Amino acid sequence: MTLHDRARSALTEWTAPTAAEESLRKEFVEHLHTYDDAMWRTCAPGHLTATTAVLSHDGAKVLLTLHTKANMWLPMGGHCEISDESLEAAALREATEESGIPGLRLLPGPLALDRHKVWCHPPHSWHLDVEYGAVAPPGAEYVVSAESLELRWVPVDDIPEPTDEATRRLARRARAVLLG
Numbered sequence: 771m772t773l774h775d776r777a778r779s780a781l782t783e784w785t786a787p788t789a790a791e792e793s794l795r796k797e798f799v800e801h802l803h804t805y806d807d808a809m810w811r812t813c814a815p816g817h818l819t820a821t822t823a824v825l826s827h828d829g830a831k832v833l834l835t836l837h838t839k840a841n842m843w844l845p846m847g848g849h850c851e852i853s854d855e856s857l858e859a860a861a862l863r864e865a866t867e868e869s870g871i872p873g874l875r876l877l878p879g880p881l882a883l884d885r886h887k888v889w890c891h892p893p894h895s896w897h898l899d900v901e902y903g904a905v906a907p908p909g910a911e912y913v914v915s916a917e918s919l920e921l922r923w924v925p926v927d928d929i930p931e932p933t934d935e936a937t938r939r940l941a942r943r944a945r946a947v948l949l950g
Contacts, residue, residue, distance in 0.1 A: 774809050776856045777818055778802045781900070784880055787943075794883040798898050808898075811849045816896030820857050821847030821884075822865035823901070823937075823944040824874060825926070827908040832926050832941040833869055834933070835918040842932040843924075845940055847899065848917075861902040869906075869921065870913025877903040881943040884936040901936075903944025 771779075781799050786792035798818065807813040823845040824833040834843040846868040847861070854860040862876045879902040887894050912921045924930060926941045 773850060773854055773856065773860075774802060774806070777809060777900070780857055780880070786883070791883045794885055794898075797885070798883065798900070801898060809850045811890055814891040814895055816885075816898050817849070817890070818857070819847060819849055819897045819899045820854075820860035820864055821845050821899050821901045821940070822861045822874075822876070823881075823903045823940045824865050824869050824871065825903060825905050825941075825944050825948055826923060827906055827910070829905075829945040829948040830925060831923040832929070832944070833871075833906070833912055833921060833923055834929065834937070835868060836920040836922070838917060838919055841919075842934065843922075843930055844933065844937055845901075847901075857900050858902065861900070862904065865902075865904050868915050868917055870915065871906050871910045873907045873910075874904040875907075877905065877944060877947045879903060879947075881947065882936070882940050884940075886934075886936070899936075901940045903940070903947055905948055 786795045802808045837844045846865040848864045850860045880900045882901040884899040
């Protein structure tokens with residue numbers, strides 16, 4: 771089974787928590803049906819991406835990156851790679867690479883979906899973002915990567931500006947899953 775097949779299966783089986791995300795889920799599945807390269811950055815109309823809210827071990831804080839291109843506070847995430855076996859694997863890889871934290875534990879997911887305009891293919895294309903949560907081990911220390919201007923642990927209920935509602939929603943959902 772390919773990454774494309776696994777993504778289609780994961781999204782087909784996922785129960786969206788809101789009507790808006792159900793519409794996105796259907797759109798993402800249709801996109802996978804339409805484009806054989808929907809998992810790859812080369813898909814000009816848009817491509818699936820994986821994002822992860824990295825929580826502190828107790829769920830009180832989320833690690834955010836001041837993203838170099840977006841210039842806003844965002845969770846870790848990015849494009850799928852040929853070595854990724856699933857969206858979950860891509861989400862965990864991106865979170866580990868961008869945070870520098872070994873031993874992250876992925877929460878069951880996906881937790882949310884988001885669609886946002888990007889400039890991978892001028893004038894623009896879309897990231898069809900499948901979102902997850904992960905938990906850092908106690909005492910975890912991050913390492914700023916080249917993809918970040920800064921990393922910062924922030925309280926889940928006090929995420930700084932500039933950010934977006936999708937970031938806040940994902941952090942809250944990840945915490946809710948962690949705390950059960």
